Amino acid sequence: MPDQRRATHTLSTGQEVVVPLETEAEATAVVVTADAGAAAEWLPDSLAPVRLAPGRTAVTFLSVDYRRIGDDAMAPYEEFGVLLAATPAGGPIPELGALRRGLAGPPGGLGDYVAALPVTTEPARALGAEIWGYPKSVADVRITDRGDRRRTAVRDERGHLLTLDAPWNPRFEAAVETTSYTDGDGRGAGAHGGAPARRQPLELSGRFGGRPFGGAYTLGHHPLAERLRDLELGRPLGALAFDGRFTIGGGRRVDP
Template sequence: MASHLIQGRTVNLPVRVRDATVCSTMFPVRADPARAVIAYSGMDVAEVLPGKAICMLIFVDYRDGDLDTYHEFGVAFLVRQPGSTATAGLSDLRNGAAFIHWLPVNQSFTMEAGREMWGFPKELADIDLRLSSPYKRCIVRKDGRLVIDLLLKPGFPSPRSALPLTAYTHRDGMTRKIGAELSATGVRIRPGGALVRLGNHPVAKELSELGLPKRALLSTTVERAQMSFGPAVNVDA
């Protein structure tokens, strides 16, 4: 069993999350600006329509897991996996994976673990999650500046789901691939369903240059998720 020593604690792989609430929304953005945002990684965005890419905003309340309890916010893009021959359209959507571009958290242990074990771009930020009402809200501040205020409106119930996930990261000049498993209950999905207010932080400016705020394609809320994260594998992007 692979393991890592993080802040004096041994963390074994796969890392397991036993209880979390996951909220996410997807926005169509122009492919060329999105491609420029992740150019440092050597990866390419998936084009679900010609000239259109997908930017995903995600926030998670980790209540029970191997990396303790913490809040997380993520900016990710749907990307073509290395070696893929998919072209713009549904094949790009089916065969795509998530490239994690920015992943602030509010606890140092998970920040260090995420960086060392998977190359996740984790950094510390103030992440205020408000999940007790039907509407799910996340407010992210970094260095005292507002990055984003994101409100999701839960939609129609969806069946329990279990599915594999693939994510890519890039850190210290290396692109990595991470396989994960997700089991979700209390799932709700709706077209649109997201309200976005951007602040004056550089990440907010980056999102603004992609065209946000705008109408979301789809928003999803998961009341209870269980996850497992396997080891990172170095790849040539």
């Protein structure tokens, strides 16, 4: 990750955190296909869905167990994310433009728009919403291991959102730089009203694992689950696992 000026933020819950923020975490993810036209309606105007095939894009269901946040700035917590593959919308084929920008300089093209991000504590919600504009909410995110599988169940007062099942197989050392996108106001998918998106640089360093066409998910009866059904989700393209250090930098406005 490029060098960034360190900044200290005091959250409404009283915790102080330093950005770029370094954490230690375990994570699993399952990537599925989705209708690109429907996904585009979730994105800010300055972003476009990444097309994997004619009319299809990708949605990632992400489960994270944070073991350390900064210099123990707050208690560990669990998190679940709904991420839409996205890139700045400029150009007739935006993902090719993003690839060109990525080859010419630091990462900042292809990435994931964070549509929803339930977490298990109020300080965790304040951390993401107040610094980066992540659409965080407090929910029950339960992560359990079953042999070489990891299961995540997510629910809140509105009902059961989703159950995620993924291989737990982090074995290979690697470092990856990528990008997340937000609306910058913490409202999430479909609530942006044309506001410019913001990008956050991410770096993951540790052990990774993967399995093509691995993982499974089951949607529950929850308002967000009903919206996800409208995306015409397909079967899993693959599952990922990660165990290591996750660092997030400060956000910047997206210029399409």
